Amino acid sequence: MIKRDATKRSQHSDKARSAQPDHYAALHQGFGWQVDEYFNIAEACCSRWARPGRGSQDAIKRIAICAHRTAAKSTFHTYLELKKAADALSHVLAGLGVQRGDRVAIVMPQRFETAVAYMAVFQMGAVAMPLSMLFGPEALAFRLHDSEAVVAICDESSISSVNSVRAECPALRTVVAAGDASGDVDYASALAGQQRAFTAAKTKADEAAVLIYTSGTTGPPKGALIPHRALIGNLSGFVCSQNWFGFDGKTNARSDAVFWSPADWAWTGGLMDALLPTLYFGRPIVAFNGRFSPELAFSLMQQQGVTHTFLFPTALKAMMKAYPEPGRHFKLKLQGIMSAGEAVGDAVFDYCRAQLGVVVNEMFGQTEINYVVGNCAVLWPARAGSMGKGYPGHRVAVIDDEGKECAVGVPGDVAVNRFDVHGHPDPIFFLGYWKNEAATRAKFTGDWCRTGDLAKRDADGYLWYEGRADDVFKAAGYRIGPGEIENCLVKHPAVTNAAVVPKPDRERGAVVKAYVVLAPDLIADRARQSVAGSQFDAEIIAMLQAHVKTMLAPYEYPKEIEFIEALPMTTTGKVQRRVLRLQEEERFRALP
Template sequence: MAPTRDDYEALHAGFRWQVPARTNIAELCCARWARSSGRTAIVFDRGDGRVETSSYQDLHRAANRLANALAALGVKRGDRVAIVLPQRPETAVAHFAIYRLGAIAMPLSILFGPDALQYRLENSEAVAAIVDVGHLEAVRAARPDCLRHLVAVGPAGGSAANGELDWDSLLARGSDRFAPVRTLATDPAVLIYTSGTTGPPKGALIPHSAIIGNLPGFVASQDWFPLDGDVFWSPADWAWTGGLMDALLPTLYFGMPIVAGAGRFGPERAYELIERHRVTNAFLFPTALKMMMKHDPVPGRSRSLALRAVMSAGESVGATLFDWCRDAFGLSVNEMYGQTEANYIVGNSALRWPARPGSIGRPYPGHRVALIDEAGRELPPGELGEVAVNRFDRHGHPDPVFFLGYWRNEPATRAKLSGDWWRTGDLATSDADGYLWYGGRADDMFKSAGYRIGPSEIENCLVQHPAVGNAAVVPKPDPERGNLVKAYVVLAPGREAGEALVAELQQHVRGKLAPYEYPKEIEFIDELPMTTTGKVQRRVLRLREEERALEAGGTEPPPRD
């Protein structure tokens, strides 16, 4: 698993960006592969025994039909078109049709309720939405005046009188030939709304060039994808950056097959998809890996798996999961770090340079990353600072991974820049070899009795205990210490809560970390609040503690940093 040599410096020094002036994601990820027949693009596993295969030609012809149909409805270059679809071939078709029109795809999660949908549809002034029929009611309830057309995907389409159209009927009208709009690499392609810790979500406008900017990290974290016979799968929602830019689009860029799995994620379903479709490469959130580890700690005893590379991101992997992936799958999980605004910028690649358990890795070739202080100064190894990525690589060339800015919110864009450095809001330290060690979100850090606490290390320690399925650590306001360290714990199957287990978990952490880091209070919970991208919403738990403190007659919570 470990490489016999460290190629990192040579890879970085020799890397040069090659971004054509005219670039379109649909051409790079579909049209060019459709020129040869029979090449598999998407394997759609419906979860009920039915498996459907779509070729690149299938996707390309359907995208042309949809592009013609949307153009006939008046959708034009620069218009925003919402996509409210799960993992299924129509999702890719919708993206490629919108890109070929020169319009802007706005993927939205099928888990969004009417309020979340309405804000994004109104803020973006979307003119059309392509919606899974099972989630049509939420979009109808949220539908703003700007949304002129609604396309229903699935049986029983809507009424034309309400501007609602049936997907199959719409595609039947369109020709499978379409003259695409010629887009520049810097033209907008995707609008993805990111959830901040304060204020309403902001729309990150992503250019066509970003797919190229993502490729070095994707190739490296997937141990030099693609190799002959590679098959990709991830449960990550294609409506989010992780599913779209870390799974669907880069896999299709290389003309390889990706598995689309219908239904909710579950550990047994994950194992089933990986085994049935001979998945070789995967992107699995740490939360998903924890669930799989607890469900079947030794999958090799009863399953035939073909996994050769796994990337993980969204939360810290930690030593426990790192070791388990090595033992269970025979591979070193490659942790990755990125954001919607500048994605796939830091990570590991066990095939080409040594992974260090617990580290989020080194900057991938093509990206210049540093830790900076509040004044924007680069910090030396060992000092905690904010992760920042420069708009130019080490050779002085523009980095194509960057987004264009927040949708109609220039002040928010400027606020995250320090000269040419983009501030991520995440904290880390670095070692002498350039490996970064994640310290948490700047807004997740807090002080307890004068000590600065980062939740990730404590959470990873708790998960090492066999009774813990998952954990989240937040501050609990306290008049004497400012804050107490509090842990919310989801128990592993078959375990029961109790005072004895609380004491056992506290001693477990106290014996491995600093004395001030062990949780003074532990609350058992059925499930942690999670984002649709698989991240723990510590903010929800933190606000719960602050509200409880006020109800108990306390004061406003102290500053966390």
């Protein structure tokens, strides 16, 4: 059941969409991959921009990294500085015995030295292994040991954690310490002693460049081995999702793009969707090492003149709640917003369009096959809540268990074919899972690479996310996708965020339960109540249940709502529904 005003709004959106240009079919059919036999990420993202005579901007002045600070002046680093530092670090690593193909762990936040480390490792032909500073000892030890990393580059945020697990990692010979950290080798003094240019290895496009470990939801984390060519495979999606990033959409002249995202450069979203593609186009990226907040996001974008960004739906929701009318407080230059990790939902979609002046482009991808589905509002109509369509160069479908494409409206597994619409190999694909051939084989059904994410395809080719295969559940015989209910709850002014999971029930198998983070003003009101679980709580719960009932089907409203201070989140901004689901199962088993 849908509210009448929502139906009107949908009809209005349909009319607006029909007025938008739709160049999707022409882009998709006319697109072709150009991947040379030899390709190196460091050459494409650093070296070529550091040479004199590239365009009208002198290489000495071209900014690569802007280190943003809230209480001090920002520091700007050019591509020439990046290249010289990377050359010096490559010499240091070579002196430490790092060879082509060796894994080098990079355990640092967004900072200039992190970008230097990536470029240094890539141009050596070694393999960069990004690790988050948020990893605990067990997570760090597993990845360092499994990858057989020979060197770790750390700063003050990670050095103690890495040192605490060194005894469990026999292959780890050396720790290089940057910033205020102290290790086997001091980064600053070691680089100062190396002033020579470095002769980069001539790497093939198919050679490994990055080893990133995926979350272990059903077992130990798996290391996805990413080749140099995958960056090329990313570019069509990056350019489209950022509304033709790198070029003025009207004149096709090089733009004044400035990029920023809070996404950690240790993750696919921060590395492959932010840092590397921005550097590929020779544009500046803002680095900020600090806690995210709506005020920080808006003030940083204003101060640095950010034109393009990647913001998780959770970040956008928080920004929407904190600043319903941001134009009253900040002057922004935004031209493109990409969002991924969770469904954005039409409340955030409408907010970005009305208040930020930009239609948010949702994107979908995985570490193994990144940046494959999404929207590009300037080239084809974006639909609120839709994942979008396969980006140019990628053949994407919804398939069943046998690998056959599902009919319109039938849920299935989102999958990407090894070959594009012209029959040419798609460069986006990972090489395989590190030391796990069985898992690599299981990822594929013929030439289709399965994502494990469920979606439906509509008649126009747009995909609509249904959730991870292990997030979708049945309640009273009905199939429930949590995203739609969560989006509905977040539209209510009383809700900051929400997560929906099944609660085991002896009679119905499971019922819909929502964990809700209340808006700050309601949290304050609730704290003033003398009794927890009081009439105050009951009234809010009834109000939210009624809200969902009027917007969705009767079987979708949450039979139970529990208030929570914060939802469990991954370090990449995704809600960990699995944590809440397991909690409900534990509670059920404890019942008499």
